[in-house]
Amino acid sequence: MDKFENAKGTCSKEMKEFFIHEISSARTIQEATLLYRLSEPFLPSCKFVLASDLGMEPGFSVNQDFSAGAAVRSLFHSKKVWVLDKSTLDEMRDGPAVFPIDYSISLDTQALSYLEPFMAGNIKRIPEDYAEVFRFISQDNVFVDPIPYCYENLRNISAGGNSEKIFAKLKAYEVLRNVDAKLLADEGIIRSKVPESDLIKGAQEHMARMYMNLDNKKFMDTLNFRHQFMYCQLLKMALIQLNNPQKSTHNKVVAFMDFCDEVLATLGGREIAVAKAYFEKGQGFTFFGKIQKNKEDIFEVLDGMAWDLWHVRFLEEAMTISPDPHARYFFPSILTFDKRFIEVMDLYPLKSLAYVEGENRPMPFYDGDWFGLVDDDSERQDKIAQRYYSTESVASRDERRSSCELTLDSTVVGLEEELNRLCPKAKPLRK
Structure with missing residues (x-):
């Protein structure tokens, strides 16, 4: 508290990071609000x-959980959130703060892909709780989006025959967006409130945005890099575990953190937590259940x-970008x-x-003792903190990050070759 009370004049980058x-x-929440009030002049x-x-x-x-395992997952476990910003705090001085918000539930690729067969009555391979889920997402006041499906299928849209399949899925999404909720509730009939031509137009607009994204080199380079970054970390996790599953969890975690520190110049708390769960539980951590030699x-x-890990990181970034300019x-x-995937979301x-508004750079903080999550031994926790999170280590990663990002492709190729030697039956994606 003294550092807050004694802060005067300009504020260095390090001090801002300390305040945050x-x-x-x-x-x-009360302590967070007090600290924010004291530091707000330095955090515009x-x-x-x-x-x-x-x-x-x-x-x-x-x-929210549904009866057969489907779930809605946010970044937080709580049903409510407390927000801190200058406008809201100023309003709270005179009474309750009232302001518009926006939200959306993204349908992952499976959830959206099930729409078309469900609407057609082909329910043999559809989860038992899909009707329950459909009733929820078809309500007029529940807003959903197809972003995960659209992004994952950008690489497929130009391949032969795939465009028609993708169009059919997106048209089903348009039916969902325009479903007659009263008819569905009263008679269980799925019918759009708008004519067929409007459904086709809506699906065509989604397809047009996908083709525009494909032609946007900067967008595609960014999307591919972020996906590859997650893929790279998963390759390393699989190599460490499959190469020597009997190695201690601590040593495997350190090997992974060494790689992230030295080769990627980035330590992602969420990804390290995923690695720790895998190293500790092996295939008992079902996210990796299909990874076998x-x-x-x-x-x-x-x-x-x-893609799963990317979607979680995308949720974090999406919080910094409001689609509705009027929403706070x-x-x-x-x-x-x-x-x-639900297990991964619940892990962290x-x-x-x-x-900071306009920077699109989320700063997430784990709800718990992060060092305790990584290792249950206090002495080893201290060594991890000193080894990877000292001022010198953080500064070194910041300095090396750009050059490490430039070599990501070659890093991925090397890891794929190494994993292929360990698992000779595996068929590499690259030709």
Whole structure:
């Protein structure tokens, strides 16, 4: 507290980062609010969203479980959130703060792909709770989007025959967006409120945006890099585990963190938590259940898993970008039928997420003792903190990150070759 009270004049980058960390890691909402009030002059345009039992409800972007395993997952485990920003705090001085928010539930690729056969009555291979889920997402006040499906299928849209299949899926999404909710509730009939021509137009607009994205080199380079970055980390996790599954969990975690520190110049808390769960539980951590030495599709499976991890990181980034310019906050979540993915989401709930408006750079904070999550021995925790999180280590990664990013492709190729030697039956994706 003294550092806050004694801060005068200009504020260095290090001091701003200290303020953000202290507010985001505060023990209580009251403490976070007090710390924000004291440091707000040094944090222009900085916003904080904190998990809380108090505060506001972020629409339907909260955790929800359905009867057969489907789930909506947000970045937070709480049903409400507490927000901190200058405008909201100023309004709260004179009474309750009232402001518009926006939210959306992203349908993952499976969830959206099931729409078309469900509407056609082909339910043999559809999860048992899909009708329950459909009733939920078809409500007029529940907003859903197809972003995960559209992004994952950008690489497929130009391949022969795929464009028609993708169009059919997106047309089914347009039916969902325009479904006659009363007819569905009263008679169980799925029918659009708008004519067929409007459904076709809506699907065509989605397709047009996908083709525009394909032609946008900067967009595609960014998307491919972020997916490859996740894929790279998963390759390394698989190599460490499959090469020596009997090695201690601690040593495997250190090997992974060494790789992230030295080769990628980035330590992602969420990805390290995923690695720790895998190293500790092996295939008992079902997210990696299909990663076996004798399988031919290891690379394909890892590629799909990379999209899962990317979607979580995308939710974090989406919180910093509101689609509605009038909304003060945007709260994204994702609907999935994949129990393995749900396990990953539940592994790393956020205590808070901070960001500076206009920078699109989320700063997420884990809801718990992160060092305790990585290792249960206090002495080893101290060594990890000193080894990877000292001022010198952080500065070194910052300095090396750009050059490491330039070599990501060659890093991935090297890891694929190494994994292929370990798993000779596997068929690499690259030709």
